[in-house]
Amino acid sequence: MEMRFDMAQNGALPPVARSCGGQSCENCVVRDHAICAGLDDADRDALSRIGRRVTLQAGQTVMWEGGDSTVVANVIDGTLKLATSTGDGREQIVGVVYAADFIGRPFGARTPHSVTALTDARLCLFPRGSFDGFALRHGELQHRLLQRTLDDLDRTRAWMLLLGRKTAREKVATFLLDMGRRLRADADGVIDLPLSRQQIADVLGTTIETVSRQMTEMKRTGVIDLVGRRGVRLVDSAALEALTEAG
Amino acid sequence: MEMRFDMAQNGALPPVARSCGGQSCENCVVRDHAICAGLDDADRDALSRIGRRVTLQAGQTVMWEGGDSTVVANVIDGTLKLATSTGDGREQIVGVVYAADFIGRPFGARTPHSVTALTDARLCLFPRGSFDGFALRHGELQHRLLQRTLDDLDRTRAWMLLLGRKTAREKVATFLLDMGRRLRADADGVIDLPLSRQQIADVLGTTIETVSRQMTEMKRTGVIDLVGRRGVRLVDSAALEALTEAG
DNA sequence: CGGACATTTGATACTTTTCAATATTCGTGG
DNA sequence: CCACGAATATTGAAAAGTATCAAATGTCCG
Known part of the structure; x- marks a missing residue:
């Protein structure tokens, strides 16, 4: 049985690499692909005021398995892994996310898996509570989130066939x-x-x-x-x- | 490599075991646990008019992997499996669902996995198109569906750790x-x-x-x-x- | 160019699968 | 109610596929 602990550069999230109050969305490369797509200018502007842009270096972890779900985010660019582990250090990567994907656990208290940057990456990060509130008031956003979650679930189940068989x-x-x-x-x-x-x-x-x-x-x-x-x-x-x- | 084809009693869905226009919800055992919970009487009534109750025998399949997504349903009672297979007949069960769970693929053209009754079961079945339309007009329902899908995804990912490690x-x-x-x-x-x-x-x-x-x-x-x-x-x-x- | 780290390669051990009986369960009909 | 038989489950032995352990090689960054 493998016993591996990753002692990699798992530094905590840096204190806001670059806030972007207001200037963010106009020139955002994923604005038409992330869940923000479909919001009108006013709503997107309101959403952008909730979030801030964050830069991650490869190896940095943004969310921890079992930790409080305090933030959610859109991936602007870069690649990140979602992972869970057994108590004795065996790790399973349960998802790999790319630009325009959404990460974190909205509407829930805990993050069930860790999220770690595989490459340098940029996120558009939202406090979960504020994001949840915004989503509840904006059906279109919630619908896009549902669509995305359903797709994730389909892909995840397809991967189970690979893992099991x-x-x-x-x-x-x-x-x-x-x-x-x-x-x-x-x-x-x-x-x-x-x-x-x-x-x-x-x-x-x-x-x-x-x-x-x-x-x-x-x-x-x-x-x-x-x-x-x-x-x-x-x-x-x-x-x-x-x-x-x-x- | 295992080559197994299930020649079990995979009869097609029977032609409406028991329709329930109107009489369904009042005495429904899962009305407070399924996604219908939280709808007011009028809305639930409207939803019930879209759906019909269907009885399944153990072994019957309701949806096929890769098939058109024509229906979705609430499980009233019984247990069902969600499964995918490789071309050569290896099967992986990707989910087991119980009373009050929701099955099928809303907002999508295809069902990515089959759904088969493990025990005798009863469903509250909706044509997907009608259900989608209803959900789009009822944010509360869509929110409950999102919650449920997020939970499913969390559980599914936890199961990936089991399969892989x-x-x-x-x-x-x-x-x-x-x-x-x-x-x-x-x-x-x-x-x-x-x-x-x-x-x-x-x-x-x-x-x-x-x-x-x-x-x-x-x-x-x-x-x-x-x-x-x-x-x-x-x-x-x-x-x-x-x-x-x-x- | 050195050196740390990642990857490849090799040999062996072990878990799990596969193949093959045997035994059990449970529904059916006498 | 018991006996029969088909389906399901258990058990055994051998084979296969991966994991593990160990060493050699390769890559890339200062």
């Missing part, structure tokens, strides 16, 4: 295709993974060695190409697709 | 305690499980033999008692609790 090979293949869909490749077709091998293992419910072996094997058979620690090129997506089930 | 013993112990919390024991302290060994395995992401072996071992050590196929008595809940993590 897929082999190591299928897990890794599914993961790589998922990353290919979510992240943009550079000119050479290389994707820069925001997760280390350990974190990939924590997403897939397996170990770092197993992930490594599967990737090496896929490289050997020409399905993918590995470049450096974080780079992957999906050489043959069709073959990769085939590996996601049976084989 | 727990051992067979921990899985079975966690499952039994969960059933103990949700189901009421009879006078002898015996719980009647709504799931077969195979279904338990499908919930836990393991096999029928492993579930059986773990339970037998727990019986041998006096932690639980097995009575018949479906009966369990949680003799020593504290010991069971201890088995849910490490040990």
